[in-house]
Amino acid sequence: VLLAMKKIFEFNEFREGQLEAIISYLNGKDTFVFMKTGGGKTLCYAISAVCFNGLTIVFSPLKALMKDQKRELIKAGVPCATLYANLAQGACVQEKIFEEIACGLIKVLFVTPEKLVSNEGFCRFITRLYEQQKVRFVIDEAHCIIAYQDFREAWGRLGILKQHWKLAPIMLLTATCTQPEVDEIRANLTIEKDNFAIIRSSTSHRPEMIFNVQERKEIRDQYINDIIDIINANLLGRIIIYCATHFSCEYLYNKLQENLTDVSLGYFHGGLCDDERETTMNNWTSNQIQIMVATSAFGMGINSSNIRVVIHVGAPMSITNLIQEAGRAGRDGNTATNVIFYSKKD
Structure with missing residues (x-):
């Protein structure tokens, strides 16, 4: 973990909560990470993905956000890809991505929840990885689960992650959630309390x-x-x-x-x-x-x-x-x- 931080991402030290979140997640715990905006949430799953012998699937709310995160990780030398729910990408592009994942050439895959809930073939692909213990999940901007009625219906159906792939750990990232909202999200995803960690930075204050x-x-x-x-x-x-x-x-x-x-x-x-x-x-x-x-x-x-x-x-x-x-x-x-x-x- 420390080697990845210094050699790949070129940081000299972790910010508050980052190392704790990474260790918790790598140890197989479902981990809820609260950090202030700009606090370094992406690094938590990026380093975890580099240290994990398999694929980390990141559920993200916006294509633009996926593209931005993909660009930053590729710049750091982390192989990653994006899959969209619609047909704009083209079948050939998606098939190539699946082939690269199967060969172990991709560490991080960015998708929208719609890809999960609308594509049985994608779910079968995840199951094959799960059977080899080679998949884990990240839900970025996890507060979207609370507001799914006003946002997008697929965010309310991410509970299928634990229904289908119970032992694959989930990291949830947000800058904004109250404790009752955390409880609601945990219930929505059917995450068990005894394997659940909450990592919260001591302050959301940004003095600048x-x-x-x-x-x-x-x-x-x-x-x-x-x-x-x-x-x-x-x-x-x-x-x-x-x-x-x-x-x-x-x-x-x-x-x-x-x-x-x-x-x-x-x-x-x-x-x-x-x-x-x-x-x-x-x-x-x-x-x-x-x-x-x-x-x-x-x-x-x-x-x-x-x-x-x-x-x-x-x-x-x-x-x-x-x-x-x-x-x-x-x-x-x-x-x-x-x-x-x-x-x-x-």
């Missing part, structure tokens, strides 16, 4: 973050002028602006485009088609977009180091949303600002 709360001026969209002033004062970094709805996201994007002609803007929400979302995400990760106007769909796993400001156009719907959205900023450890606009309607 500044929170600025302002009243939103609704008259003649005055708040948009306030947002433009914030943008003009922070043009050296990147900015994410969170809106509550698809309509408000596109409305604000159009208003900013009218007033900020020299700045590259984009917008992102769940109402975009797959191609639009993928293009926008690629433009963001390649630094072609400086300012992103988005709903909470552009939250989980966005791991850009140069986000200096996050603006919440309205008060976030929950503390979980606030932590997820605010946590996109300041990932390089330098000072970052969150501006939260509120009104009497919030």
Whole structure:
């Protein structure tokens, strides 16, 4: 484990909770890992995967997040692949991935829960690995299980992991969960208490973050002028602006485009088609977009180091949303600002 940390991932020491989580998981325990946003959750399963003689399957909520994590692991020299539930990838590509897994050439496989619940062939493939004791699971952004009714139905059906492959350990990762929510997730997955570990960092505090709360001026969209002033004062970094709805996201994007002609803007929400979302995400990760106007769909796993400001156009719907959205900023450890606009309607 220490050798993998130093030689493969080039870190000199573990952050709080990482080594404990890795050891627990490698010892076969179902392990729930709480770490603050930007706290190094990915390293917990990445090192575990390198040290495990088999395949680690990571369930992830977003294609964009899967692609980003795959790119980072490949950069570190860890062989990995992604499998999608839809046919966009092509049968030949997927067959090649299965062949590479069978030959032991892939250590980490990123999939969405839909791939598990909708593809019997994939389940049979997992069973063959399980019979050789060569598979284990990771659920990234595990809080999605709680919100599956509002998110995606397949997240509520991950209990089949323990039904079919009882002894394969599961690592669950999140920055946001209360103890009752942990209990609900554990019950949903039918994880037994006596083989269950919770690793929680001592604090979710990020001292580099500044929170600025302002009243939103609704008259003649005055708040948009306030947002433009914030943008003009922070043009050296990147900015994410969170809106509550698809309509408000596109409305604000159009208003900013009218007033900020020299700045590259984009917008992102769940109402975009797959191609639009993928293009926008690629433009963001390649630094072609400086300012992103988005709903909470552009939250989980966005791991850009140069986000200096996050603006919440309205008060976030929950503390979980606030932590997820605010946590996109300041990932390089330098000072970052969150501006939260509120009104009497919030």
